[in-house]
Amino acid sequence: xxxxxxxxxxxxxxxxxxxxxxxxxxxxxxxxxxxxxxxxxxxxxxxxxxxxxxxxxxxxxxxxxxxxxxxxxxxxxxxxxxxxxxxxxxxxxxxxxxxxxxxxxxxxxxxxxxxxxxxxxxxxxxxxxxxxxxxxxxxxxxxxxxxxxxxxxxxxxxxxxxxxxxxxxxxxxxxxxxxxxxxxxxxxxxxxxxxxxxxxxxxxxxxxxxxxxxxxxxxxxxxxxxxxxxxxxxxxxxxxxxxxxxxxxxxxxxxxxxxxxxxxxxxxxxxxxxxxxxxxxxxxxxxxxxxxxxxxxxxxxxxxxxxxxxxxxxxxxxxxxxxxxxxxxxxxxxxxxxxxxxxxxxxxxxxxxxxxxxxxxxxxxxxxxxxxxxxxxxxxxxxxxxxxxxxxxxxxxxxxxxxxxxxxxxxxxxxxxxxxxxxxxx
Amino acid sequence: xxxxxxxxxxxxxxxxxxxxxxxxxxxxxxxxxxxxxxxxxxxxxxxxxxxxxxxxxxxxxxxxxxxxxxxxxxxxxxxxxxxxxxxxxxxxxxxxxxxxxxxxxxxxxxxxxxxxxxxxxxxxxxxxxxxxxxxxxxxxxxxxxxxxxxxxxxxxxxxxxxxxxxxxxxxxxxxxxxxxxxxxxxxxxxxxxxxxxxxxxxxxxxxxxxxxxxxxxxxxxxxxxxxxxxxxxxxxxxxxxxxxxxxxxxxxxxxxxxxxxxxxxxxxxxxxxxxxxxxxxxxxxxxxxxxxxxxxxxxxxxxxxxxxxxxxxxxxxxxxxxxxxxxxxxxxxxxxxxxxxxxxxxxxxxxxxxxxxxxxxxxxx
Amino acid sequence: xxxxxxxxxxxxxxxxxxxxxxxxxxxxxxxxxxxxxxxxxxxxxxxxxxxxxxxxxxxxxxxxxxxxxxxxxxxxxxxxxxxxxxxxx
Numbered sequence: 001x002x003x004x005x006x007x008x009x010x011x012x013x014x015x016x017x018x019x020x021x022x023x024x025x026x027x028x029x030x031x032x033x034x035x036x037x038x039x040x041x042x043x044x045x046x047x048x049x050x051x052x053x054x055x056x057x058x059x060x061x062x063x064x065x066x067x068x069x070x071x072x073x074x075x076x077x078x079x080x081x082x083x084x085x086x087x088x089x090x091x092x093x094x095x096x097x098x099x100x101x102x103x104x105x106x107x108x109x110x111x112x113x114x115x116x117x118x119x120x121x122x123x124x125x126x127x128x129x130x131x132x133x134x135x136x137x138x139x140x141x142x143x144x145x146x147x148x149x150x151x152x153x154x155x156x157x158x159x160x161x162x163x164x165x166x167x168x169x170x171x172x173x174x175x176x177x178x179x180x181x182x183x184x185x186x187x188x189x190x191x192x193x194x195x196x197x198x199x200x201x202x203x204x205x206x207x208x209x210x211x212x213x214x215x216x217x218x219x220x221x222x223x224x225x226x227x228x229x230x231x232x233x234x235x236x237x238x239x240x241x242x243x244x245x246x247x248x249x250x251x252x253x254x255x256x257x258x259x260x261x262x263x264x265x266x267x268x269x270x271x272x273x274x275x276x277x278x279x280x281x282x283x284x285x286x287x288x289x290x291x292x293x294x295x296x297x298x299x300x301x302x303x304x305x306x307x308x309x310x311x312x313x314x315x316x317x318x319x320x321x322x323x324x325x326x327x328x329x330x331x332x333x334x335x336x337x338x339x340x341x342x343x344x345x346x347x348x349x350x351x352x353x354x355x356x357x358x359x360x361x362x363x364x365x366x367x368x369x370x371x372x373x374x375x376x377x378x379x380x381x382x383x384x385x386x387x388x389x390x391x392x393x394x395x396x397x398x399x400x401x402x403x404x405x406x407x408x409x410x411x412x413x414x415x416x417x418x419x420x421x422x423x424x425x426x
Numbered sequence: 427x428x429x430x431x432x433x434x435x436x437x438x439x440x441x442x443x444x445x446x447x448x449x450x451x452x453x454x455x456x457x458x459x460x461x462x463x464x465x466x467x468x469x470x471x472x473x474x475x476x477x478x479x480x481x482x483x484x485x486x487x488x489x490x491x492x493x494x495x496x497x498x499x500x501x502x503x504x505x506x507x508x509x510x511x512x513x514x515x516x517x518x519x520x521x522x523x524x525x526x527x528x529x530x531x532x533x534x535x536x537x538x539x540x541x542x543x544x545x546x547x548x549x550x551x552x553x554x555x556x557x558x559x560x561x562x563x564x565x566x567x568x569x570x571x572x573x574x575x576x577x578x579x580x581x582x583x584x585x586x587x588x589x590x591x592x593x594x595x596x597x598x599x600x601x602x603x604x605x606x607x608x609x610x611x612x613x614x615x616x617x618x619x620x621x622x623x624x625x626x627x628x629x630x631x632x633x634x635x636x637x638x639x640x641x642x643x644x645x646x647x648x649x650x651x652x653x654x655x656x657x658x659x660x661x662x663x664x665x666x667x668x669x670x671x672x673x674x675x676x677x678x679x680x681x682x683x684x685x686x687x688x689x690x691x692x693x694x695x696x697x698x699x700x701x702x703x704x705x706x707x708x709x710x711x712x713x714x715x716x717x718x719x720x721x722x723x724x725x726x727x728x729x730x731x732x733x734x735x736x737x738x739x740x741x742x743x744x745x746x747x748x749x750x751x752x753x754x755x756x757x758x759x760x761x762x763x764x765x766x767x768x769x770x771x772x773x774x775x776x777x778x779x780x781x782x783x784x785x786x787x788x789x790x791x
Numbered sequence: 792x793x794x795x796x797x798x799x800x801x802x803x804x805x806x807x808x809x810x811x812x813x814x815x816x817x818x819x820x821x822x823x824x825x826x827x828x829x830x831x832x833x834x835x836x837x838x839x840x841x842x843x844x845x846x847x848x849x850x851x852x853x854x855x856x857x858x859x860x861x862x863x864x865x866x867x868x869x870x871x872x873x874x875x876x877x878x879x880x
Contacts, residue, residue, distance in 0.1 A: 035843060037864045038813070042842060048813040074862075079698055086698070108844045120825040120837030130841030134861065135814025136821060220835060221825050355839075356846060358832035372462030375469050375572040383643055383721060383846035383857070388839075405696055406723055409843070410643065410857070413684075414716035416723070417705035419698035643849075643857045679831075719857045 005031040005070070007309050008085060008098035010077060010253060013041020014295050015287025015302035016104030017059040020069050022306025022315070023102070030069045031096060033087060035076045035409070039063065041106050042126060043295050047133040050161065059299075078415055079406035080257055082282065086419050088411045093418035100282050100309040103254050103270065104302055107247035107288035110267075112392050113353050113361070114346035116216030117243075125155045125244030132162050139163030141239040144225050146170040146213040148245045149337045153198040155242050156205060167238055168206040170227055172245075172340045175209040181336035188329050190296070212343050213243055228342070245339060247292045248391055252404040259283055262291075265334075266395050275316050276305035284309050293330030300326050344396045354389040356382020370399035383410060430456045430588070430613035432772070433603055435595045435626065438468040439571045439758055440750050441618030442578035443765035448616075449582040451769060456611050457579060457587060458603065460594045464575030466620050467757060470639065470726020472675055472683060473569045474652050475759045476511055479530045480659045483735055483783035488756060489534040490779050491763030498569070503577040505570040507678045512541070512549060512651040513561040513658075514672070514711060520656045521558040528561065538563045550649060554713050561656075568652060568675055571758050598626055598747060614746040616768065620729045621692070623737075623751045630737055630786055632752050634692035634727040638701055639685050643719040646680035655711065661688055662755050663734055670704040672711045682718060684708050686755070694725045730754045738767045738784035748772060749786055801869040810865045817841075817848050817860035820871060827860060829874050 007023040009016045012034035020032040032039075038046045044056035052060070063069050075089040085096045109124040116122070123131060125147050132138050141164045145156045148171065156166045171178065185192040208229060215226040217235070224237045251261055254270045260279035261268040270285040272278055278285050284305040287298030300323045307315040347353065349362035359379040367373035370380075370393070380386035390401045407416065430453075434445040437459035448455045462469075475495050477488045498504040515521035524540050531538045541549065542559045549562065583589050590611075595603045602612035617626050621634045653674045661671035668689040675683040687704045689697075701723055709716050731737060731752040741747040750768045753760055767784065770777040798809040801816075803823040810819040817838050820827060826835040827848050838848040841861050848860040851872040860871070 035862065037815075037862070046813065048811045048818075108842065109840055111839065111845070118830075118834055118836065120827075120835055122839065124840050127839055127841040131815075131817060131838060131861065134841070135811050135818030137818065221837070352832075352834075355830070355836070358830045358834065369462050371465060375462055375464065376576055381722075383719075383849065384844065385721060387844045406698065407720060410719045410721050410846075412716065413640065413642070413705055413709075413718050413720050416640065416698070416720055417702050417709065417716065419702045645856065717855065 002084065002095040002097045004097040005029050006098070007031075007100045007102060007306070008033065008096055009102040009104055009306075011041060011104035011106050011287070012036070012039040012063075012071065012073070013043055013104060013106050013287065013298065014059065015106070015298035015305075016041065016102070017063050018299045018302030019102040019104055019284075019286055019306035019309070021059070021062040021066070022303040023310050024066045024069045026307070026310045026312050027068065028310045031072060031098075032063060032069060033072045033075045033077065035074065037074050039071060039073065042130060043298075045130055045133045048135045076409050076411065077253060078408065078411040079419060080253060082257065082280065086415070088415040091412060091414075093415035095418070100284065102302070102305045102309055103278070103283065103285040103289055104287050104298070104305075105250040105253055105289045107249050107292055108387070110245045110248050110391065110395060111388055112245050112343060112346070112395060113351050114213065114215055115348055115351050116218065116222070118352050118355055119216050119218045119222045120220065121218065121222030121239060122216050122241045122243065125151055125242045126247070127244070128240065128242035129155045129158050132158055138240070141165070142167050142237070143240045143242055144168060144170065144213070144236055144238045146225070146227070146241065146243045148172045148339060149333065150195070151244060153195070153202060157198055157201045159242070160201065160205070166202070166205045167236055168208060169202070170208050170211040170213060172212040172343060173209060173337050177336045178209050181332065184332055188296075191329065212340060213241065214346055216241055245343065246337065247288060249289045249291065251289060252408050254278065254283075254285060254289065256404050256406065256408060257283060259285070266397070267391070274320055275308035275313070276301055277308060291330055292333065293327055294333070297323060297326035297330060353392065354379040354382065356384050356389075359389075364398065370402060373399065428609070428611050430454050430611060432456075433458065433611050433613050433615045435603065435615060435617045436619035436622070437463045437575060437579050438466050438618065438620055439464060439575045439761040440620070440753065440764055441616075442575040442582075443761045444616055444618055444750055444768060445582045445587060446578040447765040447769045448772075449585040449587045451773065455582060455587040456590060456613070457582065458590045458593050458595050458605060458611070461592050463579050463591070464572035467726050467728060468571045468575055470637070470724060471571055471758050472639065472673070472685060473571050473758055474511070474675060475567050475569060476652070477531060477534065477536050477563070477566070477759075478659065478756060479527050479534070480663060481734070484756065485530065485534050486779045487760050487763055487784070489536060491760045492566070494762040494766070495567070495569070495759075498574065499567070501574075501577065503573040505573065505678055506567050507569075508565065508567040509676055510562060510564040510651045511566040512653050513563075513656050514546070514553065514653060515558040515560055515656055517558050523656065524559075524561045531563070536563060537565060550651065550653065552648060552712050552714055554711050557711075562651070566652070568677075569758065595626060598744070601746070614748065614772070616748040616750060617741075618750045620751055621727045623729060623749070627741055627747075627749060629743065630741070630749065630752070630789060631732050633690055633730050635730040635754065636687070636689050636691040636694070637685060637726050637728060637755070638687045638696065638704055638723060639683060639726065640701065640705065640720050640723050641677070641684070642682040643721055644680035645682055645718055648682055648718070649674055649676045649712070651676070653711065658686070661686070668700065670700070670707045672707050674708060674712060674715075681721075682715070684715070688728075692727060694727065696723050696725055728754045729757075735784055736760065736764060737786040738764050739771050739781060739786050742787045742790060799865045799867050801865055801867065801871065803871045804873055814865050815861050816850070816852060816863045816865055816869070816871055819865050820850065820860055820873060824873055827873050835874075
């Protein structure tokens with residue numbers, strides 16, 4: 001039994017919530033979906049121990065209070081056509097019909113392989129943030145933060161707030177890159193203020209530029225990390241490592257629908273026009289899925305998409321210059337935090353690349369073709385279906401990531417059997 | 427040197443088997459494959475080595491081939507898993523038909539036994555209640571075909587075989603082939619291109635028959651045998667535009683592989699409508715399947731001839747052109763014997779079985 | 792968000808644990824073990840991405856296998872089993 005919405009918004013982070021609010025403000029019947037258990041996406045993930053920031057609370061309230069917005073959490077998209085989404089909510093399948101779709105699918109962390117990265121206790125940086133917010137006991141633990149980008153500061157601050165001891169932050173960008181980044185921040189006063197606040201919250205935490213984690217060591221779990229500092233290697237004991245090298249747009253649903261992607265960078269992003277419309281007339285996209293840009297461009301683009309989706313062109317237009325300004329920040333991020341080439345060369349022959357199937361780096365040597373590698377080694381055939389290894393291999397320049405097929409994420413067989421589709425995509 | 431005793435076009439399981447056998451016979455072989463090796467129907471397949479008894483020719487070919495497969499039981503690349511095949515009877519009528527099947531299989535040297543309802547549920551506790559029993563062919567196995575294809579090609583290359591990987595045959599030249607890029611190879615040609623057969627040999631009718639498969643996460647021992655409904659052959663041999671039939675396999679990884687569907691369609695798009703039908707059929711036999719996590723859905727195209735039998739032999743009207751293609755849903759099982767039949771004919775030898783049912787010249791009749 | 796709410800009581804590998812309302816099963820599991828699962832090579836695994844993408848945190852919850860612990864909220868009386876042994880046969 002299909003339910004119909006004027007606008008369906010996929011993702012309940014800053015972009016999705018803004019889109020839902022904007023579309024609903026014109027009276028449209030809106031549905032907003034997220035696979036997580038609560039609204040907020042990653043950036044505004046609810047912390048079970050700390051109150052949400054005001055901006056987030058505002059956004060939640062806007063969506064929760066409108067009677068013409070239905071929100072579906074714990075809801076995963078399984079398959080999609082130009083008119084319908086097959087979703088799984090808890091253990092139930094549902095078909096949701098829509099006139100317009102807004103893709104606010106956000107981003108995931110770029111997780112790159114290095115010796116020991118599979119040890120229990122190694123987290124992504126965003127991963128650590130997510131786990132702590134969902135209640136992971138971190139008080140009294142000693143944590144090394146490493147990788148790239150402003151997210152590291154946010155993670156370190158969250159760690160501290162929850163009683164962890166942050167041993168140090170190892171940022172791979174050079175001091176020169178960081179200075180250039182800081183120097184340009186005056187254009188985005190809010191971000192500059194954020195940065196200053198974070199630095200003071202992290203007073204006393206050693207911060208090293210131009211450094212990176214080479215390896216993780218431990219027996220049954222992480223015990224220490226090995227860090228490259230200049231020409232030296234230093235071993236640091238720790239309980240956890242929070243390591244992240246940036247974010248990757250979640251373009252899979254857009255790809256499945258047939259939206260045009262921009263393949264210029266190492267990782268594709270969804271192409272949109274000024275109104276956040278994709279190459280498909282009834283599909284819009286906003287936020288990180290259009291390229292990593294941060295919370296502010298996500299909120300603005302979400303609003304533009306929501307307005308545009310219901311034909312409120314003036315309201316959409318009014319936000320354009322703010323959007324352009326916010327997006328210039330993403331360009332800044334991209335240029336100032338480019339990855340040190342050595343980080344792409346950390347895997348040794350024995351390093352596991354495909355974590356689900358235990359396929360090592362050397363096992364992939366014989367293959368110049370991603371599909372041949374997959375068929376012969378099982379790389380990418382496991383539960384994550386290449387979300388981790390496929391993305392890493394694309395970043396390492398080894399193999400490009402292939403196109404997705406349904407189900408985008410694993411789903412119960414019962415859900416697949418509920419597919420009530422009249423037609424299949426393109 | 428671009429002259430060969432045999433140019434094998436296509437390195438799916440069938441082409442790979444032909445090249446490997448030809449090389450073992452001392453022929454100088456070339457293989458042309460756009461890639462990946464075993465990347466077509468071979469990669470999409472279930473890898474079930476099964477003797478089908480409904481058609482005498484199919485019975486002979488599949489039985490002989492299954493015997494040849496036994497040599498690969500210890501090969502790591504084959505991932506040979508002797509889980510056995512358990513055919514399931516829904517009612518007394520189907521169960522009564524089993525005796526005749528057992529007799530036909532016995533004549534071909536295949537040991538099959540009737541399994542009553544009690545024994546059926548001992549063997550497979552997850553089966554839906556109310557089934558009448560089944561037929562167990564305990565010695566049958568499943569393999570992982572893409573790695574076997576790769577192994578066969580590699581073995582051939584250790585014996586004077588030249589591999590042109592990443593290349594495609596643009597045309598037959600009359601005394602060999604012309605590759606994309608212009609390279610010419612001369613010598614007898616063996617076309618083993620599966621669904622792409624009409625590109626080079628349009629005189630041999632062949633259609634793609636799409637099948638869907640779904641694989642789950644790991645649930646070791648959910649099922650122990652390859653399970654098929656006795657009506658499976660009706661789906662395979664019938665001409666209904668679309669059909670589904672219960673066919674489920676325990677992979678050695680512990681994942682459950684679910685099929686099967688058939689429709690005449692050459693696009694590889696996943697049809698959620700067909701997937702739904704196929705899964706509903708599977709749930710009817712294995713109710714708790716519905717709770718398992720599905721990781722992936724894919725499709726495969728079965729190369730299908732009008733009479734359902736492969737083309738194995740000389741191509742009528744052309745000189746020194748041979749074909750090994752059109753195996754529908756039995757390509758993995760029959761690949762090894764197919765190679766023998768064709769190479770035997772090439773070398774003017776008698777085969778262990780009568781090649782007549784598979785001769786391409788039958789299309790003229 | 793109600794920080795004064797009574798914590799949720801659940802069992803992980805037979806051990807009783809408490810977790811705040813709204814916490815994920817992953818947050819509860821780590822009170823008992825950091826070994827969520829095993830891979831074909833035998834290596835132990837624990838959560839990596841925290842957001843449902845890596846599938847390293849799959850466990851059995853109330854008899855159902857392969858549920859992502861980081862994506863599931865704790866419920867009173869939940870039975871969680873890590874490093875899943877075969878559920879059948």
